[in-house]
Amino acid sequence: MTEPTSIPVTMPIDIVVVDDHAIFRSGLKADLDARMRVVGEAATVEEAIRVIHEHTPPVVLLDVHLPGGRGGGGAEVVAGCADLQGITRFLALSVSDSAEDVVSVIRAGARGYVTKTVSGAEISDAVVRVAGGDAAFSPRLAGFVLDAFGTAAVAAADEELDKLSARELEVMRLIARGYSYKEVARELFISIKTVETHVSAVLRKLQLSSRHELTRWAVDRRIL
Template sequence: MGEHPVDHLRRVVIVDDHGIFRAGLKAELAGRVEVVGEGHDVESAIAAVRAGLPEVVLLDVHLPGGTGGGGAEVVRACRDLPEVRFLAISVSDQAEDVVSVIRAGARGYVTKTISTADLVEAVKDVATGDAVFSPRLAGFVLDAFGTGGVEDVRDEELDRLSAREVEVMRLIARGYTYREIASELFISIKTVETHVSKVLRKLQLSSRHELTRWAERRRIV
């Protein structure tokens, strides 16, 4: 985050098939982000992303057009643009919608009930490489990519971690706060801190950001 000046406005493309929602979101975000493009279906979304090269795409999951893949199809079509990150924003909180767009490569998923302030923070977090989910939605992702992801990774470093340490690592990498992890795993915040310290020491990492990158590289986030 230090490489950006304080007043840097994140470049954003808004994709939604409802014009009134795009207009409302654009008005809400005015002065907080720089909207460099809009899309209303799969084709126009891909075109807007390629033309605007935003840092973050606010992407609805259900979009007309293309081959019927919706938002996930847009993400897949833009995989050759690694500097562009996708944050799904949808009225849906259904597990299959969350998982499909994350499998495609989106960096986070929030529902349209999110506050403007929280959405701005989510955009900033995704732009800097973090993953953003509400705890409920993150649970879907952890279930979908859960133990199978770990079993698929034959990694000497990962083998140093206990099962609970792996759980904590995943939640940290998903953007949970210590308090949220404590609530999710029914342990104290101090116990969470102890687990995080052990994970960082065992993996020879110095921060939660490094831990997130470590988990991403092994596709176990």
């Protein structure tokens, strides 16, 4: 994620912010744009699970390291809200960029992971993506996820990839890493409309229905 894309939404997205540092929560709320509406905050595992169930927001911004609970931090919060699957999605937000932290919270069920070094506008864009069912990763972190979730399906990947053109394969890899359409267009020197066309073709050929499914497909096959 390099620069904000200003993804439009018609109504504010309700979010809960979970972080054990009150100063960071205050700063984050000030940095988020008008597409976001913070409806709740929490600082511990137990408090987070309670507040999330109280508000059932579309998206939770979740720190990875939190006090309380059984010591599982953000991953424990996601697990404790498993009954809200399909209602609430989790976007991890942490100072840590370690593979262990990234993988643990994604295994628990989070839809994305961005570091606290990104701007408020980039976080806002990531929230919009996650709310829409897509994945959102700081680009270099996506590799950790792709490496960690490799399965036996790798053996079948070549046959499926043969369905894609060289350009579609390039687009697919960037989208799977969490790049926005605008970022893909800039990276490949093509128009955003062309990116949209390629993504539609990739989803159709691989029999997938969303960018989130595409990311999971790539993760399972360890495709970078």
